[in-house]
Amino acid sequence: MERELQQFCDIPHVGGAFVCDNRGEVILSSHPAVLATVAMNAIGREVGRSLLALEASGHGGLRLDYAFDSWTLFARELGEALVFVVCEAGVDVARVRMTMEVTMNAWQNDSRAQKRLAGWRVERKQLVIPPAIDQNGYLAWNFVQSENA
Amino acid sequence: MADGLSGNLVQLPLRHLLKMLAAGEQTGRLELRSGLELADLFVRAGIVVHATADAAIGEAAVSTALGWMSGSFRFEPGLLPPEISVTAPLEQLLAEGSRQVSERELLRRVIPSPDVVPRLAPTLPGESISISAAEWEVLAQITGEATVGQLARNLGRSDLDAVRAVYSLKMAGLIELSMTAVAPVTVVLAGEPFFHALQAAVAAAMGPLAEIIVDDALSDLGFTRATLPRTEMSAIAERISSEIREPGKRSRFQQAMLAELRSHAA
Numbered sequence: 001m002e003r004e005l006q007q008f009c010d011i012p013h014v015g016g017a018f019v020c021d022n023r024g025e026v027i028l029s030s031h032p033a034v035l036a037t038v039a040m041n042a043i044g045r046e047v048g049r050s051l052l053a054l055e056a057s058g059h060g061g062l063r064l065d066y067a068f069d070s071w072t073l074f075a076r077e078l079g080e081a082l083v084f085v086v087c088e089a090g091v092d093v094a095r096v097r098m099t100m101e102v103t104m105n106a107w108q109n110d111s112r113a114q115k116r117l118a119g120w121r122v123e124r125k126q127l128v129i130p131p132a133i134d135q136n137g138y139l140a141w142n143f144v145q146s147e148n149a
Numbered sequence: 150m151a152d153g154l155s156g157n158l159v160q161l162p163l164r165h166l167l168k169m170l171a172a173g174e175q176t177g178r179l180e181l182r183s184g185l186e187l188a189d190l191f192v193r194a195g196i197v198v199h200a201t202a203d204a205a206i207g208e209a210a211v212s213t214a215l216g217w218m219s220g221s222f223r224f225e226p227g228l229l230p231p232e233i234s235v236t237a238p239l240e241q242l243l244a245e246g247s248r249q250v251s252e253r254e255l256l257r258r259v260i261p262s263p264d265v266v267p268r269l270a271p272t273l274p275g276e277s278i279s280i281s282a283a284e285w286e287v288l289a290q291i292t293g294e295a296t297v298g299q300l301a302r303n304l305g306r307s308d309l310d311a312v313r314a315v316y317s318l319k320m321a322g323l324i325e326l327s328m329t330a331v332a333p334v335t336v337v338l339a340g341e342p343f344f345h346a347l348q349a350a351v352a353a354a355m356g357p358l359a360e361i362i363v364d365d366a367l368s369d370l371g372f373t374r375a376t377l378p379r380t381e382m383s384a385i386a387e388r389i390s391s392e393i394r395e396p397g398k399r400s401r402f403q404q405a406m407l408a409e410l411r412s413h414a415a
Contacts, residue, residue, distance in 0.1 A: 010411075012414070092380075092383050092410075093383075094383035094384045094386065094387035095383040095407065095410055097387060098383070098386065098387050098390060098403045098406065098407055099407060101390075101399075101400070101403060102400055102403045102404055102407065105396060105400040106400075
C-alpha cells in the first residue's frame with residue numbers, strides 16, 4: 001500500500017497522499033509526509049464527519065473533492081478508511097482521480113491490503129459521539145439526524 | 150423521460166430542449182457542459198425557475214448557456230431548484246438569448262477575441278464626438294499595450310462589457326485595433342498516437358463502437374481529434390472511463406490510459 005501511495009507523488013503538482021482510519025487518525029502516508037500528522041488527523045476527522053452527515057441526509061458519497069485557492073484535496077471512501085491526495089494548483093485533476101480509482105480498486109482486490117485495512121477497522125460514528133466532537137458539532141449532528149429521521 | 154435524458158447540444162440545441170421540456174411540463178435539473186464551462190438549469194412544470202452558469206446566475210446564466218453552440222446535456226427529472234433566480238417567461242429568455250448571440254457575433258466580427266490590443270487613433274474622424282461615461286472609463290485605460298481582456302480586469306468588468314465599449318469606440322473612430330502586442334499562444338495537441346492508444350483501450354473495454362465513443366466524448370467536451378490539446382487528454386480518458394460500467398474493465402482502461410499519459414509526460 002505504501003508503494004501505491006508513493007506513486008501519487010510522481011504526478012506533477014501532487015504534494016502527497018495519506019490514509020486515515022475511521023477515527024480520522026493517519027495510518028499511512030507518502031514519504032515525506034505532505035502535512036503535519038496533526039493536520040492530517042484533523043482532515044481525516046472532518047472529512048469523516050462530512051461523509052457521515054451526507055450519509056445521514058441521504059446523500060452518501062464515495063468521493064469528495066475540495067478546491068481551495070492554492071490547493072485541492074481529493075478524498076475517497078474506502079470502507080474501513082479514507083484516502084486523501086493533496087495537490088497544488090495546476091494539477092491534472094482527471095489524472096489524479098483516475099489514479100485514485102485504480103489504486104483503490106487494486107487495494108480492494110488485494111487480500112493483503114484488505115487484511116491490513118481490517119486491522120484498522122473502527123466505526124466512523126465514533127467521530128460524532130462526545131467527547132470526540134465539541135458541543136456545537138454535536139448539536140449540528142443531532143440536527144442533521146433529526147431533519148432526516 | 151422518467152429515466153432522464155442526455156445528448157449533444159449540436160444535435161439538440163438548448164432552445165429546442167427548453168421548448169421540449171416546457172411542452173412536457175417537466176420538472177428537474179438540466180446539466181449542461183460546453184468545453185470547461187458548466188451550467189445547471191432547473192425547470193418546474195416546464196418553466197425555467199433557476200439557472201447558474203459559471204459565475205452567472207438567473208436570466209444571465211440562461212443567456213450564457215443559450216450561446217453555447219456545442220457541448221452535452223443531461224436532464225435529471227424530479228430534482229427541485231435550491232432557489233428561484235429566473236422569473237422571465239421562456240419566450241423572453243429565448244428572445245434575450247438570441248439577441249445576445251447576435252450581439253456577440255456582431256462584436257466578434259470586429260473584436261475576434263479579448264486578446265486584441267486597442268490603441269488611440271492618431272486623428273479623429275470629425276469635429277466633435279460624444280461618448281458615454283462607461284466608454285470614457287475604457288478609453289482612459291488604453292495604453293496601446295493592454296489587451297481588451299486586461300482592460301476589463303483593470304476596470305473590474307466582464308470581458309463582454311469591455312468588448313462592447315471597445316466596439317463602440319472603434320465604431321466612433323476613436324481607436325484602432327491590433328493583435329501585435331500579444332504573444333502567440335502555443336497549444337500542444339494530443340496527436341494521432343494518443344488517439345490510436347485511446348481507441349485501442351476503448352475497444353478493449355467497450356467493443357467495436359470505440360471510434361464513435363471517442364468522437365462523442367470529444368464532442369461533449371467541445372473538441373475534435375484535430376483540436377484536442379495535450380492538457381485535456383486525461384479529461385477525455387476520465388470521461389470515457391466513467392461510461393465503462395464493469396469495474397474490472399474500467400480499471401484496466403484507466404491503467405492503460407495512465408500509462409499512456411505518463412509516456413506523454415516523459
